[in-house]
């Protein structure tokens with residue numbers, strides 16, 4: 001039986017305003033009735049769910065909804081919840097849920113904003129979250145060195161899980177900045193080759209494809225429509241939303257054959273069209289693809 005990674009939007013609101021952000025912010029939140037439908041869906045399909053991730057915008061703005069879903073489904077989902085958060089709304093209750101029910105927690109750290117290292121480090125230590133915490137290191141053009149220094153600061157504090165994310169799709173990358181990015185990528189990857197405890201999440205799980213923002217997961221939008229990828233939550237990809245539409249949630253059964261593979265190939269073709277007019281994006285994808293292979297080839301030697 002196929003198992004699926006599921007991504008859910010719980011809100012389309014965020015309390016940050018990152019310069020590279022392209023997500024469609026229209027302040028929608030799931031209603032109580034919608035949340036019940038999600039709970040029913042999980043409880044009906046749990047045998048085919050590999051992971052269930054709360055992602056995009058700032059999911060913790062609607063913590064009460066996330067908490068409710070977890071409480072009603074955690075026995076079925078078997079603690080395979082995941083979350084991506086900008087870390088602005090952490091507290092003890094949330095961290096305790098992370099500890100008990102989550103398998104992966106992604107803390108986004110971006111090179112444009114101040115990040116409260118001390119608070120985040122102390123939460124990780126207090127709740128023993130080291131093994132399941134990943135730092136999403138977001139790298140903007142012209143901020144490559146800043147991002148590298150952020151990486152070193154976290155690495156030197158013994159946290160070893162990273163997800164390296166140069167800004168995809170929305171920013172022009174000049175040649176000089178791509179060269180700077182190559183320099184810091186090489187330094188980070190060489191550390192990962194010599195220090196086997198350092199894990200670069202996307203690179204090491206994705207040998208066959210470049211590491212862009214696209215997740216190969218079924219994605220449930222706030223209007224309870226299901227898509228083949230969460231990438232449709234951005235303006236740039238919303239233009240081809242209808243091509244990535246699968247069905248309404250109430251018609252979704254994970255027992256039935258869902259052809260992710262051929263859709264994945266289709267998305268790769270769309271991606272090439274979308275990035276071709278954004279300066280440096282094609283080269284950015286090639287560069288990250290090159291480094292993904294570089295790391296995996298070295299690790300196999």
Ligand code: SF4
Pocket residue numbers: 014015016017018020021022023056057058086
């Ligand atoms: S990139 Fe993420 S944290 Fe930044 S504004 Fe957009 S949704 Fe919020």
